[in-house]
Amino acid sequence: MKKLRIFLACLLCRLARWGIRLLGRGGTAMPGTLALKVYPGLLSELGKRVESVVLTGTNGKTTTAGMLRRMLSEQGIAYFSNRSGANLTNGIAVEFIENADLLGRPRAKLAVIECDEGNVPAVMRALKPRALVVTNLFRDQLDRYGEVTHTREYIAKGIASSPETVLCLNADCSLTASLGVDVPNPVLYFGVDGVSTDETPNVSDAPRCLRCGERYAYRRHTFAHLGDWYCPNCGSRRPEPTLRCEALEARSGGSRITLRSPEGERELELGLPALYNVYNALAALTAARAMGWETERCCRSLRDFNAMFGRMESMQVGDTPVQIVLVKNPAGCDRALEYLASLEGDYLPIFCLNDNAPDGTDVSWIWDADYEGLFRKRQYPAIGVWGIRSQDMRLRLKYAGADDSVIRVYSSLDELAQAVMNAGKPVYVLPNYTSMLTVRDKLSALAGGGKFWE
Amino acid sequence: MELKICHLYPDVLNLYGDRGNIACMRQRLAWRGIDCTVTELPLGVKDELCDYDLFFIGGGQDFEQTVLLSDLSGGRRDNIRSAAEDGLPFLAICGGYQLLGAGYRTADGVWCEYTGILDLTTEGSRQRMIGNYAFRLGPESGGGVVIGFENHGGRTSLGPGLSPLGTVLRGYGNNGTDGTEGARYKNVFGTYSHGPVLPKNPAFCDTLLRLALERKYGSVCLEPLDDSAEEAARKSMLTRLHIEG
Numbered sequence: 262m263k264k265l266r267i268f269l270a271c272l273l274c275r276l277a278r279w280g281i282r283l284l285g286r287g288g289t290a291m292p293g294t295l296a297l298k299v300y301p302g303l304l305s306e307l308g309k310r311v312e313s314v315v316l317t318g319t320n321g322k323t324t325t326a327g328m329l330r331r332m333l334s335e336q337g338i339a340y341f342s343n344r345s346g347a348n349l350t351n352g353i354a355v356e357f358i359e360n361a362d363l364l365g366r367p368r369a370k371l372a373v374i375e376c377d378e379g380n381v382p383a384v385m386r387a388l389k390p391r392a393l394v395v396t397n398l399f400r401d402q403l404d405r406y407g408e409v410t411h412t413r414e415y416i417a418k419g420i421a422s423s424p425e426t427v428l429c430l431n432a433d434c435s436l437t438a439s440l441g442v443d444v445p446n447p448v449l450y451f452g453v454d455g456v457s458t459d460e461t462p463n464v465s466d467a468p469r470c471l472r473c474g475e476r477y478a479y480r481r482h483t484f485a486h487l488g489d490w491y492c493p494n495c496g497s498r499r500p501e502p503t504l505r506c507e508a509l510e511a512r513s514g515g516s517r518i519t520l521r522s523p524e525g526e527r528e529l530e531l532g533l534p535a536l537y538n539v540y541n542a543l544a545a546l547t548a549a550r551a552m553g554w555e556t557e558r559c560c561r562s563l564r565d566f567n568a569m570f571g572r573m574e575s576m577q578v579g580d581t582p583v584q585i586v587l588v589k590n591p592a593g594c595d596r597a598l599e600y601l602a603s604l605e606g607d608y609l610p611i612f613c614l615n616d617n618a619p620d621g622t623d624v625s626w627i628w629d630a631d632y633e634g635l636f637r638k639r640q641y642p643a644i645g646v647w648g649i650r651s652q653d654m655r656l657r658l659k660y661a662g663a664d665d666s667v668i669r670v671y672s673s674l675d676e677l678a679q680a681v682m683n684a685g686k687p688v689y690v691l692p693n694y695t696s697m698l699t700v701r702d703k704l705s706a707l708a709g710g711g712k713f714w715e
Numbered sequence: 716m717e718l719k720i721c722h723l724y725p726d727v728l729n730l731y732g733d734r735g736n737i738a739c740m741r742q743r744l745a746w747r748g749i750d751c752t753v754t755e756l757p758l759g760v761k762d763e764l765c766d767y768d769l770f771f772i773g774g775g776q777d778f779e780q781t782v783l784l785s786d787l788s789g790g791r792r793d794n795i796r797s798a799a800e801d802g803l804p805f806l807a808i809c810g811g812y813q814l815l816g817a818g819y820r821t822a823d824g825v826w827c828e829y830t831g832i833l834d835l836t837t838e839g840s841r842q843r844m845i846g847n848y849a850f851r852l853g854p855e856s857g858g859g860v861v862i863g864f865e866n867h868g869g870r871t872s873l874g875p876g877l878s879p880l881g882t883v884l885r886g887y888g889n890n891g892t893d894g895t896e897g898a899r900y901k902n903v904f905g906t907y908s909h910g911p912v913l914p915k916n917p918a919f920c921d922t923l924l925r926l927a928l929e930r931k932y933g934s935v936c937l938e939p940l941d942d943s944a945e946e947a948a949r950k951s952m953l954t955r956l957h958i959e960g
Contacts, residue, residue: 408730408776409776410776468726468727474781476726476758622847623731623864623866623909625731625864625909625911626731628732628733628735628738628914629732629734629735650951652944652947652950652951653948655944655947656915656944656948657735657914659944660735660738660739665941665944670947
């Protein structure tokens with residue numbers, strides 16, 4: 262009976278995907294939902310036969326998962342993974358179905374799974390993964406999960422259902438690190454030691470001690486609420502990282518990291534710029550350690566790792582060089598805005614804002630991001646905005662210091678594409694999630710690239 | 716002219732872009748050549764409140780609101796109450812709005828005593844009220860339509876003597892049942908509206924600024940501004956909520 266249900270669920274899912282592809286779309290949600298309706302225990306059945314590493318957290322899970330995939334590819338190890346941002350339970354189920362034959366027997370025995378925070382309880386319960394990586398916890402999609410401490414609760418609930426999973430946690434994020442306290446699971450922490458910025462910590466996402474409510478203090482601070490935190494009252498503090506970045510040297514388009522592990526110190530080249538990618542690299546290496554992969558080769562894989570789609574992606578559209586930088590919450594957005602503000606020369610910035618379910622229907626977070634930073638030193642001759650909430654974006658920019666008369670609200674995707682092609686200067690697009698999918702499809706078609714699910 | 720704005724508990728009540736309200740007030744004053752200082756009073760700071768002309772309290776997380784209670788009982792509660800009774804303007808959002816009430820009964824039945832400045836109580840529920848919404852201000856608050864985003868588990872009931880800030884046109888408001896939204900007592904404005912509320916409701920913002928300026932300088936004429944961007948943003952949401960402007 263169970264075998265029959267597995268067979269039926271897998272068959273239906275494949276038929277549905279095939280049908281959707283025939284229509285030229287890339288959706289995975291519906292076929293997965295269908296399969297789980299037919300057999301709710303499907304993911305757990307298929308998961309039993311596969312060793313998984315699950316990645317969750319607010320920022321960096323896609324980049325970190327990309328690093329793990331690269332490590333596996335370069336070592337010739339067969340794996341499967343949910344790409345294209347299908348990180349809800351139904352999308353994850355589809356990946357397991359696609360990896361199996363109709364009797365549920367897996368082809369690759371290893372899975373790299375990105376998981377939306379709210380789906381961690383269901384996914385952990387079903388998969389019982391070998392390792393769980395939590396990159397960090399910031400405010401994101403608050404309307405879906407209520408509050409950031411609720412998001413933490415979802416992950417804690419997932420951990421409770423899988424006591425043997427090795428936890429790979431960001432020591433520098435007090436919310437994330439707290440997940441490793443009072444649990445039977447083995448825990449590995451990662452953190453950044455060699456960097457300290459002068460700016461005062463913007464700790465608004467996690468200002469107070471989770472145990473006693475006292476305000477956290479910092480011995481060192483990297484960005485947002487990340488750093489070497491401690492509570493002056495109850496003594497709870499950042500756990501000792503197993504893997505840490507001891508020193509950091511910025512290189513053009515990358516970083517040179519001095520990495521400290523229990524085995525000693527080593528130098529590491531990372532082919533991605535910016536401090537948040539150092540955290541992503543540490544998260545990936547910690548996961549690799551938990552999975553028992555060979556360190557030397559994993560480190561080498563990071564050297565020429567390139568950005569993930571839409572997260573920081575360059576393309577040439579006609580004569581216009583375009584860079585797309587995904588922004589979906591204040592912390593990530595601030596990093597992108599700093600990057601934009603640091604650029605020399607003239608360029609056209611385009612901000613895209615949708616409020617579809619995957620984006621979070623509450624767009625108020627744009628008021629927590631520092632768009633003011635763009636206008637402190639310069640005014641732009643032209644600015645573009647697009648998306649369902651483009652008028653909210655326009656208003657945000659106006660109050661941040663933009664000259665409202667230069668803001669053009671594109672009424673269609675074609676208008677945006679025209680503006681990009683006729684820009685006569687580089688274009689930087691900062692979209693949130695679903696607007697990124699649409700804009701990227703349009704621009705990469707003009708640039709001759711493939712669709713995102715291919 | 717100069718307006719001194721006090722942002723109460725920015726360290727714990729700071730969710731959902733509510734600080735955009737400060738940016739909005741600051742800019743709308745600056746565009747009219749009126750000076751503005753914003754002072755943040757976090758937890759534990761004991762400064763008096765009498766130097767300020769307008770108070771802002773944002774929304775926060777449940778966990779952080781319990782942290783607030785001990786600070787309030789250390790004298791801050793009486794401070795806030797006397798400022799409110801003196802007719803100083805307050806804008807309090809969501810968690811900050813609830814905090815001005817008598818207290819909060821959690822979904823598990825635990826009672827937390829709040830400030831009791833407004834005659835209202837809030838009960839926690841497991842079903843959150845979330846979404847874009849709209850309400851019409853009472854005539855004493857200008858009568859216009861306010862659009863915003865609500866996201867609260869608490870259901871607030873007003874005492875018999877307390878006026879609501881407005882009546883719900885779309886969405887839930889105070890409790891999803893009696894059609895009221897927010898509260899207005901003297902110059903205290905309490906609302907569930909995030910968004911943040913002021914940028915897309917410039918008339919509401921100007922009402923607050925005018926009250927604060929008039930209290931300080933007597934009769935004041937606020938110069939009209941070019942609100943075409945604000946109007947466009949309003950229009951797109953009003954259309955979506957099927958409300959005639």
